[in-house]
Amino acid sequence: MASNTSFTGWTALITGGAGGLGRAIAAALIARGVKCVLVDIDAVRLAEAATALGSQALTYQADLTDREALGGLVNYVSREIGRLDLLVNNAGILSNIPFETRPIVSIAREVQLNMMVPLELCQAFLPLLQQASDGRVISIVSLGGLFPMPETCIYSATKFGLRGAMLCLGLDGKRLGVKFTIVNPSATETPMLMREAIENGNKMQFMDPPQMPADVAKTVIKALEKPRLELFVRPSESWTARLAMLVPGILPYILPLFRRKSEKGHRNYVVSLEQRGLITRDGEGWRLK
Numbered sequence: 001m002a003s004n005t006s007f008t009g010w011t012a013l014i015t016g017g018a019g020g021l022g023r024a025i026a027a028a029l030i031a032r033g034v035k036c037v038l039v040d041i042d043a044v045r046l047a048e049a050a051t052a053l054g055s056q057a058l059t060y061q062a063d064l065t066d067r068e069a070l071g072g073l074v075n076y077v078s079r080e081i082g083r084l085d086l087l088v089n090n091a092g093i094l095s096n097i098p099f100e101t102r103p104i105v106s107i108a109r110e111v112q113l114n115m116m117v118p119l120e121l122c123q124a125f126l127p128l129l130q131q132a133s134d135g136r137v138i139s140i141v142s143l144g145g146l147f148p149m150p151e152t153c154i155y156s157a158t159k160f161g162l163r164g165a166m167l168c169l170g171l172d173g174k175r176l177g178v179k180f181t182i183v184n185p186s187a188t189e190t191p192m193l194m195r196e197a198i199e200n201g202n203k204m205q206f207m208d209p210p211q212m213p214a215d216v217a218k219t220v221i222k223a224l225e226k227p228r229l230e231l232f233v234r235p236s237e238s239w240t241a242r243l244a245m246l247v248p249g250i251l252p253y254i255l256p257l258f259r260r261k262s263e264k265g266h267r268n269y270v271v272s273l274e275q276r277g278l279i280t281r282d283g284e285g286w287r288l289k
Contacts, residue, residue, distance in 0.1 A: 005032065005224075005225055006032055006033045007029070007032045007033050007034050007085075007224065008032075008033030008034075009033065010029075010033065010034045010035070010085040010086060010132075011034070011035045011036075011037065011081060011083050011084055011085055011086070012026075012029050012034050012035070012036050012037070012084075012085065012086035012087070012088060013036075013037045013039060013077060013084060013086070013087050013088065013121075013125070014026055014029075014036055014037070014038055014039065014088040014090055015039050015040075015064060015088065015089055015090050015091035015117070015118075015121070016039075016040060016090040016091030016092065017036070017037075017038025017039050017040050017046070017049065017059070017090070018038060018040035018042050018045035018046045018048070018049045018059075019040070019045070019090075019190055019191065019192075020189070020190045020191065020213045021090060021140070021188060021190050021213045021216055021217075022038060022040065022049075022088075022090050022091075023038075023049050023052065023053065023213070024212075024213035024214050024216065024217040025088055025090060025213075025216070025217045025220050026038055026049070026053055026057055027053060027217065028214075028217035028218065028220060028221050029086075029220075029221075030053060030054070030056045030057065032221065032224075034056070034085075034086070035056050035057075035058065036053070036056060036057050036058070037058045037059070037060060037077065037081065038050070038053075038057055038058065038059050038060070039059075039060045039061075039062055039064070039073060039091075040059075040061065040062075040091075041061065041062065041063045041064075042061075043061045046059040046060075046061055047059070058081075060073055060076060064091060064113060064117045064121075065109055065112045065113050065117065070117065070120060070121070070124075071124075074121075074124045074125065077125070077128065078128065083128060083131070083132065084125050084128040084129055084132065084135075085129070085132040085133075085134065085135060085136065086135075086136045086137075086138065086224070087121060087122065087125055087129065087136070087137045087138070088138050088139075088140070088220065089117075089118035089121065089122075089137070089138070089139040089140060089162075090140045091113060091114075091117065092113065092114045092140070092142075092158075092192075093109070093110050093113055093114065093192070094110070094152065094155045094192055094196070094201075095110060095154070095155075096151075096195070096196060096199045096200070096201040096202075098151075099153055099154070102154075107154050110154050110155065110158060111154065111157070111158055114155070114158035114159065114162065115157075115158040115159075115161045115162045115165075118139055118162055118165075118166075119162075119165055122137055122169065126176065126178065129177075129178045130176070130177045130178060134179070135177065135178040135179070136178065136179050136180075136181070136223075136224065136227070137166075137169070137178060137179070137180045137181070138180075138181045138182075138183060138220055138223050138224075139162060139166045139180070139181070139182050139183070140183050140185065140216065140220075141159050141162055141163045141166070141182050141183065141184050142155075142159045142184060142185060142186075143184055143185070143186045143232075143237065143238060143241050144156050144159045145159030145160050145162060145163035145182075145184065146160075146163070146184070146238070146241045146242060146245060147240075147241035147244065147245060148160075148251070149202055149204045149205075149255075150202070150204070150255070151201065151202045152201075152202050163182055163184075166180055166182050167182065167229065167230070170182070170229045170230075171229075179227045180229070181223040181227060181228060181229065181230070181231065182229065182230040182231070183216065183219050183220055183223060183230075183231050183232075183233065184230065184231070184232045184233065184238065185211060185215075185216045185219075185233045185234075186205075186208070186210075186211060186233065186234055186237050187205040187206065187208075187210040187211070188210055188211050188212070188213060188215070188216055188233075189210045189211070189212055189213065190213065191288060193205065193210055194273060194278060194279065194288055195288065197266060197269050197270055197273065198270065198273075198279055198285070198286035198287065198288070203259075203262045203263060203265075203266040204255075204258065204259075204262045205262075205266075206262055206265035206266040206268075206269050207258055207261050207262045207265050208237065208265065209265070209268075209269070210269065211233055211234060215233050215234075216233050219231050219232075219233045270286070277289065
């Protein structure tokens with residue numbers, strides 16, 4: 001069980017900071033004395049997050065797939081804040097458009113945000129992290145970075161790539177003077193997952209009830225308390241993925257066995273969203289409230 005170690009005086013930067021997962025991570029860090037810089041493309045949600053989280057939450061609006069905007073963020077942190085103890089690579093996107101009809105520009109944007117942006121930020125902020133007494137990088141990857149699933153080939157590709165890169169950097173952490181940790185959630189209740197549910201995205205996500213953002217935030221705190229190369233939010237779920245990947249050739253045979261459970265889990269989750277008032281149905285189908 002994690003202790004109540006304080007990280008007072010630390011500064012963290014959280015990408016995707018205005019989303020449900022980013023806010024939960026920020027709230028957990030602020031409770032440990034960390035000042036958080038929340039970075040997001042959505043200015044309105046950033047303002048809402050700042051109001052909810054209080055004075056320890058700073059905000060910076062930027063589209064991180066824009067190199068100029070990313071450079072502006074690096075300059076802001078370097079010049080205005082002057083320190084960085086923790087980088088949390090959390091921002092990510094997923095599209096439910098079928099691969100065969102998806103525009104290449106959309107694919108490129110997902111690859112850029114999910115995989116390239118974390119690497120660019122790691123490199124750009126490395127000097128500040130090295131100056132910290134205990135610089136850290138925590139990357140929110142996914143079980144999708146271990147286990148490929150139908151209908152999410154671009155997302156899986158980016159997560160496989162990000163996990164591989166962060167494992168390599170973690171193994172080189174002593175030379176770099178920074179500790180790297182991967183946190184692997186399974187399906188987590190965020191607006192992105194809700195959209196998957198109502199847009200008939202990858203139903204394999206719903207074999208088990210989704211975890212909450214607070215569960216992922218607790219795992220981030222565990223990574224701070226006791227640095228490790230990789231952590232799983234639900235370790236029991238990870239074993240299925242890891243065992244299956246010992247012999248990837250069996251995947252075409254075992255995935256159909258999970259479909260019935262996935263279909264039922266998806267139906268139950270949509271009902272749950274409706275009962276909680278998170279989605280509503282109109283003439284065009286379901287939509288988020």
